[in-house]
Amino acid sequence: MTQSLASMSTPRNRRLLDRLMNVLVGLAVVLALVPLVLIVADVVVQGASVVNLSFLTGLPKPPNVPGGGIGPAVEGSAIMVGVATLISVPVGVGAGIFFSEWPESRLSFISSFTNDVLAEFPSIVIGIFVYVVVVLTTHTFSALAGALALAIIMIPIVARTTEESLKIVPTTLREASMALGISRWKTVIRIVISTGKNGLATGILLAVARATGETAPLLLTALGSSFFLTGLSQPTAALPLLIFTYATSPYKIWQQEAWGAALVLVVFMLALNLFVKLVIGRKFSEIRAEI
Amino acid sequence: MSDSQSSRAGFKLKGDTLLKGTVGAAALAIVALIVALAYELYRGSAQSIFQFGLPFLVGRVWDPVHQIFGALPFIYGTVFTSVLALLFGLPISLGIAIFLSEKAKSRRTMKYVIGTLVELLAAVPSVIYGFWGLFFLKPLLVTYIETPLHANLGFIPLFAGTPFGLDFFTAGVILATMIIPTVSAVSRDILNAVPNSQREAMYSLGATNWEVIRGAVLPYARSGIFGATILGLGRAVGETMAVTMVIGNAPRISASLFSGGYTLAAVIANEFTEASYPLYLSALIEIGLVLFFLALAINIFARFLVWRITRGTRTRV
Amino acid sequence: MEMEIGTHKEVDVAQPSVETSEQADAVPATQTKLEVRKLKASFGSNMILKGVDLNIPDRRITAIMGPSGCGKTTFIRCLNRLHELTPGAKVEGEVMLDGTDIYSPRVDPVAIRRKIGMVFQKPNPFPTMTVYDNVAAGLKLAGERNRKVLDETVERSLRLAFLWDEVKNELKKSGSALSGGQQQRLCIARALAVSPEVLLMDEPASALDPTATAKIEEAMARLKKDYTIVIVTHNMQQAARVADYTAFFYLGELVEFGPTADLFEKPKKELTERYITGKFG
Numbered sequence: 013m014t015q016s017l018a019s020m021s022t023p024r025n026r027r028l029l030d031r032l033m034n035v036l037v038g039l040a041v042v043l044a045l046v047p048l049v050l051i052v053a054d055v056v057v058q059g060a061s062v063v064n065l066s067f068l069t070g071l072p073k074p075p076n077v078p079g080g081g082i083g084p085a086v087e088g089s090a091i092m093v094g095v096a097t098l099i100s101v102p103v104g105v106g107a108g109i110f111f112s113e114w115p116e117s118r119l120s121f122i123s124s125f126t127n128d129v130l131a132e133f134p135s136i137v138i139g140i141f142v143y144v145v146v147v148l149t150t151h152t153f154s155a156l157a158g159a160l161a162l163a164i165i166m167i168p169i170v171a172r173t174t175e176e177s178l179k180i181v182p183t184t185l186r187e188a189s190m191a192l193g194i195s196r197w198k199t200v201i202r203i204v205i206s207t208g209k210n211g212l213a214t215g216i217l218l219a220v221a222r223a224t225g226e227t228a229p230l231l232l233t234a235l236g237s238s239f240f241l242t243g244l245s246q247p248t249a250a251l252p253l254l255i256f257t258y259a260t261s262p263y264k265i266w267q268q269e270a271w272g273a274a275l276v277l278v279v280f281m282l283a284l285n286l287f288v289k290l291v292i293g294r295k296f297s298e299i300r301a302e303i
Numbered sequence: 304m305s306d307s308q309s310s311r312a313g314f315k316l317k318g319d320t321l322l323k324g325t326v327g328a329a330a331l332a333i334v335a336l337i338v339a340l341a342y343e344l345y346r347g348s349a350q351s352i353f354q355f356g357l358p359f360l361v362g363r364v365w366d367p368v369h370q371i372f373g374a375l376p377f378i379y380g381t382v383f384t385s386v387l388a389l390l391f392g393l394p395i396s397l398g399i400a401i402f403l404s405e406k407a408k409s410r411r412t413m414k415y416v417i418g419t420l421v422e423l424l425a426a427v428p429s430v431i432y433g434f435w436g437l438f439f440l441k442p443l444l445v446t447y448i449e450t451p452l453h454a455n456l457g458f459i460p461l462f463a464g465t466p467f468g469l470d471f472f473t474a475g476v477i478l479a480t481m482i483i484p485t486v487s488a489v490s491r492d493i494l495n496a497v498p499n500s501q502r503e504a505m506y507s508l509g510a511t512n513w514e515v516i517r518g519a520v521l522p523y524a525r526s527g528i529f530g531a532t533i534l535g536l537g538r539a540v541g542e543t544m545a546v547t548m549v550i551g552n553a554p555r556i557s558a559s560l561f562s563g564g565y566t567l568a569a570v571i572a573n574e575f576t577e578a579s580y581p582l583y584l585s586a587l588i589e590i591g592l593v594l595f596f597l598a599l600a601i602n603i604f605a606r607f608l609v610w611r612i613t614r615g616t617r618t619r620v
Numbered sequence: 621m622e623m624e625i626g627t628h629k630e631v632d633v634a635q636p637s638v639e640t641s642e643q644a645d646a647v648p649a650t651q652t653k654l655e656v657r658k659l660k661a662s663f664g665s666n667m668i669l670k671g672v673d674l675n676i677p678d679r680r681i682t683a684i685m686g687p688s689g690c691g692k693t694t695f696i697r698c699l700n701r702l703h704e705l706t707p708g709a710k711v712e713g714e715v716m717l718d719g720t721d722i723y724s725p726r727v728d729p730v731a732i733r734r735k736i737g738m739v740f741q742k743p744n745p746f747p748t749m750t751v752y753d754n755v756a757a758g759l760k761l762a763g764e765r766n767r768k769v770l771d772e773t774v775e776r777s778l779r780l781a782f783l784w785d786e787v788k789n790e791l792k793k794s795g796s797a798l799s800g801g802q803q804q805r806l807c808i809a810r811a812l813a814v815s816p817e818v819l820l821m822d823e824p825a826s827a828l829d830p831t832a833t834a835k836i837e838e839a840m841a842r843l844k845k846d847y848t849i850v851i852v853t854h855n856m857q858q859a860a861r862v863a864d865y866t867a868f869f870y871l872g873e874l875v876e877f878g879p880t881a882d883l884f885e886k887p888k889k890e891l892t893e894r895y896i897t898g899k900f901g
């Protein structure tokens with residue numbers, strides 16, 4: 013009834029197909045990672061020669077004059093992201109706490125759903141909104157408008173991660189705390205501060221990373237500038253804006269400087285994301301890919 | 304845990320109410336934000352809607368000089384580039400997901416490193432993708448793919464027209480790279496959620512690893528994978544900077560991969576600050592409204608699909 | 621080839637007991653299908669099977685019994701090389717199928733699993749496939765495309781699993797639309813369709829009600845004419861009903877093995893007796 017086992021094996025074509033799929037799957041991984049490697053490599057190679065202290069802090073120069081700097085852009089990005097963080101963190105953390113602690117409320121359901129919708133909004137459309145509401149009414153492009161647009165983009169990220177990190181805390185902890193006579197609001201605050209620390213930090217850092225890289229909404233709100241800020245109500249420079257303008261210009265010197273700015277931006281983004289992933293922990297950064 | 308249990312003295316009750324009120328206000332603010340957003344979009348595009356009506360969506364001409372506005376070239380470009388992005392990006396994303404979920408089962412470090420690297424792809428800003436695409440990818444694509452295709456198969460409309468690189472094809476390739484992190488991450492979770500008993504059943508019939516994946520894992524996971532694809536589509540539709548830097552920014556409707564084009568997001572980014580009269584601005588805002596609805600519909604659909612499959616097995620998408 | 625179940629039962633039940641009692645007195649004379657030698661299995665740093673030697677008789681039903689954690693499921697998963705698929709799992713020793721070690725490096729595990737089939741504790745039909753496609757799945761893997769061959773094999777397998785009459789008009793139904801008992805018989809049919817020589821069953825009826833269990837035991841009684849069956853069970857009555865031979869495992873070791881009647885009525889080891897009389901496990 014039986015043939016020798018050693019001679020019996022799966023037909024060659026099936027084994028070859030299995031091996032082929034192994035190769036293809038590995039190829040897919042390589043293909044996906046090649047752009048990442050190339051981008052980082054190209055940015056470093058092209059931009060390293062340009063970046064130095066005077067580049068980082070100096071004023072831009074006209075396209076036919078070498079030696080321009082990106083100081084205003086760095087400052088503008090920092091200020092706008094900073095203001096955006098100040099606006100979005102209270103709102104985002106607050107909403108996140110509400111979603112997590114009062115999930116039964118109808119407002120919670122509606123707002124949570126709306127929050128998800130907001131998260132998926134094309135950022136250019138947010139730019140339109142802030143343009144109509146702020147720029148048109150104040151008759152000027154401004155850092156404030158830019159910050160507001162960035163804040164709207166950041167809020168859903170902060171709210172989501174806050175909610176997620178609070179949800180992980182088991183209900184028994186809350187119940188135990190309240191059974192000890194600690195009031196609800198104190199319980200919530202305590203949990204938020206102690207357990208949610210990591211989650212909050214992750215959310216805020218990821219939101220900051222996202223906001224720093226955004227260009228489209230700033231095109232319509234901050235517009236860009238060649239000078240350092242003298243207030244929040246004027247057109248403001250930003251790093252990604254500068255990269256866009258210089259890169260799409262026909263001037264070699266500006267393109268070169270764009271690579272330098274790109275290097276700064278990429279290093280910042282990768283460092284921030286790696287910091288979140290490696291230092292704060294994997295649990296929360298897994299949400300990152302879906303944001 | 305109702306509020307009535309939360310206090311004995313009036314003082315504590317105030318604390319609880321204050322907290323709930325404050326955070327509730329934050330939640331309310333988000334709702335108000337969306338409502339305001341929708342409202343302002345509508346108000347801003349009212350003039351254009353009134354002027355052009357529904358034909359705006361099928362109008363083929365976008366001519367600001369003569370005050371004729373039609374959205375079709377942008378809808379076409381958005382759809383075309385997004386489909387290309389899925390075409391190129393889905394197989395790769397699936398490959399990554401299969402690799403991380405079905406192969407390399409015991410190599411935890413390798414999975415972690417590769418998973419992290421793929422995530423880092425999402426950390427690169429859109430404008431950098433566009434920059435790199437413009438200076439490095441475009442020449443490569445033109446030399447090694449576009450020109451040969453055109454030279455040999457140029458009689459097919461898809462490959463017609465001399466390729467210069469700023470076209471639908473390049474935009475599609477860049478977009479594909481940008482949606483890979485999302486689609487592969489969600490797909491990986493979907494594949495991980497396929498019960499092991501399914502794999503074992505297939506193995507027990509005498510199947511190779513690939514046959515198990517093809518016969519038991521992928522069919523089980525197919526609606527989830529579909530959901531992941533739609534999510535990727537949602538990303539692609541909203542992408543602005545990378546696309547506008549490589550697509551050519553010409554409001555053209557062409558079947559050729561090598562033709563320049565335009566998308567809904569790109570035209571807003573390029574022409575918004577140049578809009579010199581109210582109708583122009585209104586038309587652009589109406590484009591924004593169309594984009595808003597498109598992204599909204601896609602994302603709601605995607606969320607519904609993924610929710611249906613992974614109910615309770617994962618935190619959030 | 622329609623036969624009434626009643627007639628079937630009468631014919632078959634009479635014979636097995638005659639056969640086994642004849643063979644029982646001369647245990648070594650029954651042909652051995654699977655010879656297990658010094659089988660060790662571990663998972664990470666956990667040693668689950670500590671060296672098992674066992675001869676599984678050809679075309680008989682052998683029951684593997686023991687308290688939870690004794691390694692019985694790991695044991696049968698070593699028989700079709702399923703255990704090693706879990707990351708961190710290791711196997712040592714030999715399992716000889718008709719004289720050839722299935723763990724020999726010259727042997728293809730994929731081919732082994734076709735010869736040694738398995739039915740799992742919880743029915744696991746492929747939900748995206750029809751009843752027909754579920755049963756035909758193994759054949760299609762092997763490249764069978766001939767419609768006639770597929771049709772015939774599907775029918776034959778479903779009959780062997782005592783499921784044909786219930787689904788013959790609903791072959792296009794989804795595999796998961798059947799009841800639990802039917803799904804399990806579907807899985808049996810699926811495993812049989814590739815004509816294995818050995819059928820491993822891991823507590824196949826533990827998730828089913830008594831009627832469904834009875835149907836499966838009925839199928840097993842008929843199957844053993846052509847197949848060697850190894851069944852893991854924690855149900856002693858079931859072992860007494862269906863198994864010709866029983867092996868008793870405890871903490872990863874084989875304690876006792878012999879004809880079922882002997883093991884239950886005159887156990888040789890004290891441990892066996894304590895288990896049978898319900899003193900533990």
